[in-house]
Amino acid sequence: MIDGTCKRDSVTQRASFFTVMVQLSANSCISLHTAESTDLDVFDGTHTLQVLSVKPVESHAATAVDRYRIIIADGIHFVQAMLATQLNHLVSEDKVKKYTIVNITKMTCNYVQEKRLLIILGLDVIQQSDVKIGEPTPLAPAPNKSASASTTPAAPAPAASSSSRPPPAQAAAPSKAPRPAPPPPTTSNHGSIYPIEGLSPYQNTWTIKARVTQKSDLKTYSNHRGDGKLFNITLMDDTGEIRATAFNEVAGELYDRIQEGKVYYLSRARVNFAKKQFSHLNNEYELGLDKNTLCTDLTNAPSIKYNFTPLNGLEGLNKDSTCDVLAIVQTAGELATITSKQQGREISKRELTLVDQSKFQVRMTLWGKQAEQFNSEGSVIAFKNVKVGDFGGRSLSFFSSSNMSINPPDLEAAQILRGWFDDKGKQEEFQAYQSTGGGGGGGPFEREKLKSIAEVKAAEVDETKPTSHSIKATLLFIKHDNMWYPSCQTSTCNKKVTDAGDGWICDVCKKKFPKPEYRYIMSMACADHSEQAWLQGFNEVGTVIFGGKTATELEAMKEEGADAFTAFVQEHTCETFNFVLRAKKDDYNGQTRVRYGISKILPIDYREEMKSMRDQLLGPWGQTAI
Incomplete structure (x- = not known):
């Protein structure tokens, strides 16, 4: 009513x-x-x-x-x-x-x-x-x-x-009625104060009051215009976040004046459309800084707002998405360096193992100055805007627009996590994400959406993220060469180790082992009634295909005799499995191709297969056929 x-x-x-x-x-x-x-x-x-x-x-x-x-x-x-x-x-x-x-x-x-x-x-x-x-x-x-x-x-x-x-006074005005002049949203002794959420390129005069939640290093670059330097910051108020960048003279002028964690009034910056290849913030705009824009004000400072994802919920997030997590740093690895192929220089990195009340653990990678300065093993850390990866099932990475707060005093959830870990969390067994073929995250096997290999190859592939497909196919051939690699025995690492003569050394963990643990890395040809495709799978895929035997066991078998090893591999071909595939575009020798990684592999359940066939016969397809 x-x-x-x-x-x-x-x-x-x-x-x-x-x-x-x-x-x-x-x-x-x-x-x-x-x-x-x-x-x-x-x-x-x-x-x-x-x-x-x-x-x-x-x-x-x-x-x-x-x-x-x-x-x-x-x-x-x-x-x-x-x-x-x-x-x-x-x-x-x-x-x-x-x-x-x-x-x-x-x-x-x-x-x-x-x-x-x-x-x-x-x-x-x-x-x-x-x-x-x-x-x-x-x-x-x-x-x-x-x-x-x-x-x-x-x-x-x-x-x-x-x-x-x-009433007539509220009738629609003529379409050519004059627009109202824009009044200031709020006022202060610094002029009109706008929310970050309300900024757009169509405004000329505005001021925002925001906290600097992240400040990058002062970086140098070189292009066809010459050499230069830049740095960027992440600004936050009660309505949202925005990235701001300063170049050359402005960068030199402002770098020491802007301090991470402080609050500023900012105006006279250019509002541009965001370059998403450099920023993962949830804002379609970004700012170009001017050297005359800042005035410090520490009153009524906006606090950082979090939307925490528990560690056991990371599997539901897409690769390259961002999230906030609250976790205990269970272990912190040694500082290591890698050479960036893209930048041609060495970059510092450090691996952390994070745990929380969901009883999951996940690897977090710190880079640059964050990796070099980190010394907070055992602390509660609130991470803001970290990147989700799919290595080893699920992983996290701290990048330019991320922020961390160590032992945040005003966060009740952090105090609860601290109490839980000190009381019983230290004795818990934590579950690590496992790589299920193509990196995990492909979703469940969906029998009702089953596709043929030909349909998978004909499907459009998203340029920015992998596309998931469910198929049933028969294994025809496995490449014998390089079917596994020697890996680190640390559960959260699994990186390749090298033989140093007196032991095997992990370049990431800096740990030495008397012998490695081998992990599958497989390339195999599979086919169904429509077509054949090459699929890539990792450790858990190989374990399922070879009936539970590990890559370490197959390495020992191969050392004992190549003939027995070859016969064993051939015995496990021509078997049919249900697969969840992740189709993703990549570049190889200047050419774009689609790679099909195995997210999940499931042995055939004949009871389920017969039930599915029965449902088809009793459903519209079967009635139409009759």
């Missing part, structure tokens, strides 16, 4: 036959639509409203940041707003959708190309509904600043019903 009555102070409607009575905030839409952006009583107040629509907004082609336009109503009127990107998870988790009733706790008003834009910064979901409350109508464009000073506020709208219409 829908009650269409309204009062001046509240609108009472029934959201659904089975739900409790809900009171929407009457006249909130008028207040939000007409208030100046300095009116904090309106934008920081609580408004109980209903969501009428949630639609994605097409982003700039160079970005992959999702933006959502949301229509909210108070039972009488409705207005449009943008959802801040830090609230996107509410849409993806299906918590905010059509007819959801919410408490909006924080908003801001911005102007882009003289167009008024409401941005929702904070909201709480009250309940879900399946019906619209009232018959809300649109509002006319808000009057400009000068006009609003000489007119009285509009009277409250009449009761909404199926036959009611807005």
Whole structure:
């Protein structure tokens, strides 16, 4: 039942036959639509409203940041707003959708190309509904600043019903009506203060107040224009994050003035579209710094906001995505160096083993100065914006826009983790991610989406991330050469070790072992009724194919006699398996090709196969065939 009555102070409607009575905030839409952006009583107040629509907004082609336009109503009127990107998870988790009733706790008003834009910064979901409350109508464009000073506020709208219409004063304005002039969002002795979420290339005058959560080294570069230097920082306020970069003279001027962890007013920087190859922040814009932009202010500093993913939840994240984790550093490896093929120079690195209450452990790689300065083994660390990799099943990497807070004193979750680890966590057995062929993360085997090899080869491959496929195929041939490699015996490392004469040394762990543990690295030809394909698999794949025998056991068998080894391998061909494949593009000798890695390999379960065939015969396919 829908009650269409309204009062001046509240609108009472029934959201659904089975739900409790809900009171929407009457006249909130008028207040939000007409208030100046300095009116904090309106934008920081609580408004109980209903969501009428949630639609994605097409982003700039160079970005992959999702933006959502949301229509909210108070039972009488409705207005449009943008959802801040830090609230996107509410849409993806299906918590905010059509007819959801919410408490909006924080908003801001911005102007882009003289167009008024409401941005929702904070909201709480009250309940879900399946019906619209009232018959809300649109509002006319808000009057400009000068006009609003000489007119009285509009009277409250009449009761909404199926036959009611807005009064003439609220009729739609002509399309050529002048746009309102952009007033400042908030004011201070530093001028207009804008939220990071509200920045765009179409604004000329703005100031943000933000904390520097990450500062890179001062780097040098050389290109066709000559030599130069640069550094970048990550800025954060209550609404989001943005990357800023300074070059050459500006970089030299600002590098020592900008300190990581401090708060600054920043203005006169250029707002550009973000170059996503250099930044993984959830912002479609970035800043180019000017040497006259900064003024330190340590009051009302925004704190870092986290959205922690437990370590056992990393498998559900895509490779190269970013996340926040809170973990104990169980072990810290020795400082090592590698030579970057891309940059042609040595880079420092250090491997950490992280654990948490989920009883999982994962490897975290630190680079550069973070690796060189790290000495916090056994500490609780909150990692912000670290990169997810698929080596060894799942791994993490600390890169330029990442941030870490060691033993954060104001984070309750960190204190809980510390207490758990000191009490019983030290005695726990932790599960490590395992590489399942092509690196893991390929998802489950989906029999209902089974494809032929020909269909897999014909499918489009995403340029940015692997594509997952489920197939059933028969193993025809395994390349005997280089079927395994000598690996480090540290459970979280598995890197290749080298023979030093008096033992085997791992270049990463700097540990020496009397003998290595061998791990499979396989290339095999598989086929089904449609076509043949070459598949790549790692250690667990080989263990399944050879009936549980490890690569170390096969190495010993090969040493004892090549004929017996060859016969054993041949015995395990011509067997059929279910596979989950990860199709990924890569470059080889200047040519682009698609590689098919095995994420999962499953022996055939004949009971399941027969059940699937029975379901096919009894389903539409079987009835059509008859």
